[in-house]
Amino acid sequence: MAKQSFADIFEQWERMQEEEASRKAAQRKRNKQESKDNKTIKNNNSSVRIDQSFGDIYSRWEQTHDEDEALSKRARTPSEKTTSEISINAVRRMDAQDELDLHEMKLEAAVQATREFLDASYRHGLRKVRIITGKGLHSKGGEAVLRPAVLEECRNHPNVREVTVPKAAEGGSGALTVIFKMH
Template sequence: MAGSRPDDEDWQALDDNDPALLDKAVGPVRRIKDAPVPPRAPRPRPRPRQFEADEQAAIATSHTPQADDLAAGDASLYRRPELPLRAFKRLRRGLYTVQDEIDLHQAGVELAGELLRAFLREARERGLRCVRIVHGKGLRSAGGRAVLRPWVEGHLRQRNDVLAFSSAPAQQGGTGALLVLLSDPA
């Protein structure tokens, strides 16, 4: 094996810090390719922070409609953010089957409140998803202002089991009735 290993004299001549020392000890070398750079994880989608802040500010400054806010022909609309817009549009068009209804005509606010709470509790227990609440337009109310309608809407907005409500289509009661979409019973 002549020439494969350096002679002792060659070893003695090399300084310990000499890069040629490795070359003489190992022999010819070849450079291996660098490992490929692993792919980066995709960047997260940007969040519309300003839009979210504006939405929160709008919710914080909104109020429950009062009798003065609603005219007899005004449509009522309410949707929780977790309800898809498509489902809300279906509700507004009256495309959900109304599974039960309550008529609160001629009831005062106190009696109507008791009846409405009992009706919604029973609807949830029965697993109903869409109900109609007839509250009237308030055209015959004292002072010409609706009393029951804004109270019902304010009450429904505060309930966790109400996903959305909308004035019923004309053939189902128009602005004198609400179609209410309830959440799944837990």
């Protein structure tokens, strides 16, 4: 067997690559033509011809279904959410409906004010409120006193669904956002 040069081996490899690419292109062309010839989409339940108009499909549906019955059934079905039943994601996005500022308050007074504010807010049907605790930068030792106690009071309140830290524009780490449970 004669020794082949690198150039010969490379040319042979290139020809093989071109033949493979040509074969794949021909297969793609055959597949495309077959899909044009066969204008049917198949799924698990049935097949639908894609050259049908909406009118054709609707007429076929009308033959097997009673439109008036379907519409009246839909009208009788209660909507998934009533207007008073807002999704939790919508409540999270909405602005706080009321606010309590605890700046300059002593610990016991702040906890009592928080409890009363939460009770009154829930009684009045509010869904989201903000409590401003401050960051505690002016506390003795530079450690927050109000925030941990108020956070604990909120978490233990029977009508509170969740307590979060609001965005910086809404008070950030110096405030708490409270979302109430549904009535």
